[in-house]
Amino acid sequence: MPAGSGTGPGTASEEWTEQRPVDLGAIERELEAQLDVLGRAGQGVVPTRARMSNLVVFASGEAADGRLHESLAEISERHPSRILLLVRDDDLGAEPKAWVSALCRAGDGGRKICSEQVSIRAGGEGVRLLPSIVRPLLVGDLPTALWWAVPTPPPLAGEVFAELAAMARRILWDSRDWADEAVGLRSVGRWAEAVDPRIGLADLAWVRLAPWRLAVARALGAEAAATTSVRVVHGPHALPKALLLVGWLAARLGWRRRDGGAITPSSARWTLDGPSGRDVRVEVLRATDGPPLLLEAGFEVAGSVSRVVSVRSEPDGRLRIDPPLPGAEVLPSPSGGPGDLVARELPDLDGDPQFRAALAVARSLSEDVVG
Amino acid sequence: MAEPGETLLGGQEGGPVAAPCTLVIFGAAGDLARRKLVPALYNLSLDGVLPPSFAVVGFARREMGDEEFRAAGREGVDRFSRRVADAERWAGFERSLFYVTGSFGDPAAYQALRKRIEEIEPGFGIPGNRIFYLSVPPGEIVTCVQHLQAAGLLKRDAPGEPFSRVIVEKPIGHDLASAREIDGAVAAVCGERQIFRIDHYLGKETVQSLLVMRFANSIFEPLWNQKYIDHVQITVAEEEGVGTRANYYEGAGALRDMVQNHILQVLCLVAMEPPFEMTADVVRDQKVAVLKCLRAIPRGEDLERHVVRAQYAAGFQHGVEVPGYRREDRVKADSTTETYVALKAFVDNWRWAGVPFYLRTGKRLPKRASEIAVQFKDVPQMLFNASGTPIEPNVLAIRIQPDEGLSLRIATKLPGPRVRIYPVKMDFRYGSTFGDQSPEAYERLLLDVMAGDATLFMRRDAVEASWSWVNEILEAWQARGSRYLPEYPAGSWGPVEADRLIEADGRGRAWRTL
Numbered sequence: 001m002p003a004g005s006g007t008g009p010g011t012a013s014e015e016w017t018e019q020r021p022v023d024l025g026a027i028e029r030e031l032e033a034q035l036d037v038l039g040r041a042g043q044g045v046v047p048t049r050a051r052m053s054n055l056v057v058f059a060s061g062e063a064a065d066g067r068l069h070e071s072l073a074e075i076s077e078r079h080p081s082r083i084l085l086l087v088r089d090d091d092l093g094a095e096p097k098a099w100v101s102a103l104c105r106a107g108d109g110g111r112k113i114c115s116e117q118v119s120i121r122a123g124g125e126g127v128r129l130l131p132s133i134v135r136p137l138l139v140g141d142l143p144t145a146l147w148w149a150v151p152t153p154p155p156l157a158g159e160v161f162a163e164l165a166a167m168a169r170r171i172l173w174d175s176r177d178w179a180d181e182a183v184g185l186r187s188v189g190r191w192a193e194a195v196d197p198r199i200g201l202a203d204l205a206w207v208r209l210a211p212w213r214l215a216v217a218r219a220l221g222a223e224a225a226a227t228t229s230v231r232v233v234h235g236p237h238a239l240p241k242a243l244l245l246v247g248w249l250a251a252r253l254g255w256r257r258r259d260g261g262a263i264t265p266s267s268a269r270w271t272l273d274g275p276s277g278r279d280v281r282v283e284v285l286r287a288t289d290g291p292p293l294l295l296e297a298g299f300e301v302a303g304s305v306s307r308v309v310s311v312r313s314e315p316d317g318r319l320r321i322d323p324p325l326p327g328a329e330v331l332p333s334p335s336g337g338p339g340d341l342v343a344r345e346l347p348d349l350d351g352d353p354q355f356r357a358a359l360a361v362a363r364s365l366s367e368d369v370v371g
Numbered sequence: 372m373a374e375p376g377e378t379l380l381g382g383q384e385g386g387p388v389a390a391p392c393t394l395v396i397f398g399a400a401g402d403l404a405r406r407k408l409v410p411a412l413y414n415l416s417l418d419g420v421l422p423p424s425f426a427v428v429g430f431a432r433r434e435m436g437d438e439e440f441r442a443a444g445r446e447g448v449d450r451f452s453r454r455v456a457d458a459e460r461w462a463g464f465e466r467s468l469f470y471v472t473g474s475f476g477d478p479a480a481y482q483a484l485r486k487r488i489e490e491i492e493p494g495f496g497i498p499g500n501r502i503f504y505l506s507v508p509p510g511e512i513v514t515c516v517q518h519l520q521a522a523g524l525l526k527r528d529a530p531g532e533p534f535s536r537v538i539v540e541k542p543i544g545h546d547l548a549s550a551r552e553i554d555g556a557v558a559a560v561c562g563e564r565q566i567f568r569i570d571h572y573l574g575k576e577t578v579q580s581l582l583v584m585r586f587a588n589s590i591f592e593p594l595w596n597q598k599y600i601d602h603v604q605i606t607v608a609e610e611e612g613v614g615t616r617a618n619y620y621e622g623a624g625a626l627r628d629m630v631q632n633h634i635l636q637v638l639c640l641v642a643m644e645p646p647f648e649m650t651a652d653v654v655r656d657q658k659v660a661v662l663k664c665l666r667a668i669p670r671g672e673d674l675e676r677h678v679v680r681a682q683y684a685a686g687f688q689h690g691v692e693v694p695g696y697r698r699e700d701r702v703k704a705d706s707t708t709e710t711y712v713a714l715k716a717f718v719d720n721w722r723w724a725g726v727p728f729y730l731r732t733g734k735r736l737p738k739r740a741s742e743i744a745v746q747f748k749d750v751p752q753m754l755f756n757a758s759g760t761p762i763e764p765n766v767l768a769i770r771i772q773p774d775e776g777l778s779l780r781i782a783t784k785l786p787g788p789r790v791r792i793y794p795v796k797m798d799f800r801y802g803s804t805f806g807d808q809s810p811e812a813y814e815r816l817l818l819d820v821m822a823g824d825a826t827l828f829m830r831r832d833a834v835e836a837s838w839s840w841v842n843e844i845l846e847a848w849q850a851r852g853s854r855y856l857p858e859y860p861a862g863s864w865g866p867v868e869a870d871r872l873i874e875a876d877g878r879g880r881a882w883r884t885l
Contacts, residue, residue, distance in 0.1 A: 024689040052793065096690045122690075132687035132862045136610070136738035140885045141768060141780050141796050167884070198879075347785050347793055350760050 071339030189363020200351025399429025
């Protein structure tokens, strides 16, 4: 039985109903029965069924037993969805097994507001059966999002990802956990270029970059177009973030890659052509240890008086702009666990239009650093 | 003959008023009787709407006595009725169930049937009114009707005489010519008002409610035309494969099995003009008018842009591997029978000019779901979608089965400081709102036959008009041969060719995920 049965880890007012095992062909019926039971427990007041999306989550066994469950509770509260949690669990055997439950919280007037979750676990060959189980469980007229919550870059995951992605209007993944980030970024970038532009794509690493982009935009101000060099220092497993930051700047400021590539296993340099013919030098460095975060981004800006500005991550996670800007030298820390980030992304059906452009540049840079 | 009570109640106070009668079920040993008809009659008896003078006589080839027929009926109620059988109520009900063994082609069997009916009716106070439910293969309808006439059981209604009525199951014929032949043979024996061509879809609550939704609400009808509607989708999705019906289905296919009757009847209700009164012939006149406006499907190279047929291949459903159609029992290994069809139809009249009706049906789709979806046109590209990001269009979706109800998709602002548009679904579900389960379609339809109300039944001209349109497609397929029949994996929503059919029209159109 999966983790999270019984009362759940959400806030005090939230409660998971007991996860009940169910036949694969009877999932819908069992969900109805659970809500019916909740209604009877509430003296005939039918619980309000809240659902804004279908959210398909593909996870691995270890992750699903831990923080993922908390993330799903957070998502359910902020963006109530029919959650279809698919877990690759090689200890279980090939035959998929399913459980259903509902997460309920108190609403106005003593009503219960519930959202539903179906957990399906399969191992080995059983994983390829999962799309056929998901397809009939999607609620019509609700947008479907796929959160690819395993550390395999989606396009490298094969047919199961392709089948699930074909059902989705929104596709989310997290490059932070990839083993080979450059290869992952290259494969995701190539794949994304072929994805229907109506599908909203997001790497949670990009979502985490939001405070960085704000800080960099403030630090460079009106002189951003005069930038002549960029130097980004990142911790282990944060190469995609660094390249996405550079990619975002390049896409916004019209820089085109001219040449460059890896210098050492932990550093790379490029020269990009700026729109006014000025060279832009880009350097990306990986720190030997530390958290999987961006640590520092430094910029040289030409002008009547050349200047150097930087954005640095403080030990408490907040971002410091140097030289300080009046009233904005320190910006809030990049927040949030995966649940927060996913909940923030789900309402934007089309995704951030700047992401695809940033990813395209990051992909082209990643080609130079693939070992 | 006016039904008792009809004059005073006028069919208004308590719904249809059923006349005392004997219901004779041909094919009473079959699945339909056990799963649908007997449970429907039992539920009508629980609701107290069956006439007090009422009897059921089963008639089929299988050797069986009254007691065995009653036991089979009880088993059907236990398994398939929407209400559990109550011992006392069942005991009262089953006293009106009888059975006669006989072959449909044997004149002596009809004499025996007549004799048995004449023995039963006086005991129940039935004045000789009879309804013959022909749950038999299409090829046996004419035989049954002619033998009924020869035995004196079926004749044209005359004033002051007991009535006799015939219920005929779809499909009526397998093409236009055979439908005309059947209709002609039946018409030679009884009048059109005595014939009830049943399509159980028309008895479903949501289908009946469609006219109420359109004509009892002021907000929909002003928008119900080509000015505001982008397109309509009608889907009848079956989760099951061909199962045990291969003998029938091999000669029929999805077009004949679903489109010619269910889907075109539903299309008529969506597209018809308001009738000036809710009487059978006025409503049916409007439905026939829709069928007559259906644009003929083009032949030649354009055919595939309007019709796609396909067959299911092996695939997975609910995590279980299922065989392709050609590997099913009693299906030919080289069968070219379509198990899926998608069409683009146009109703060429003022109201619907240029509005495509996308129709699809198939077996081994991901779930059992039937739906009518009316998609409205996009809002002008300014204000909230000025940047070019489209807003999801409004869709009114009427769910026929399961989970009967309707929903309206609207765009709304997400709570928060930013203006973010999100599609939400306003949902009405019969089950949640009215609590009790809706009556089964057969309950309403059987009651209507007893009351003589043919509004929900197909008239001869409607059957022939729909066959006439479908025949064009059948002939076009025949002319092209079966050199290429697309496939779709079992458990998917259909072939890529069907996706192309709708997507080729642009405007972001796509089949809905149900």
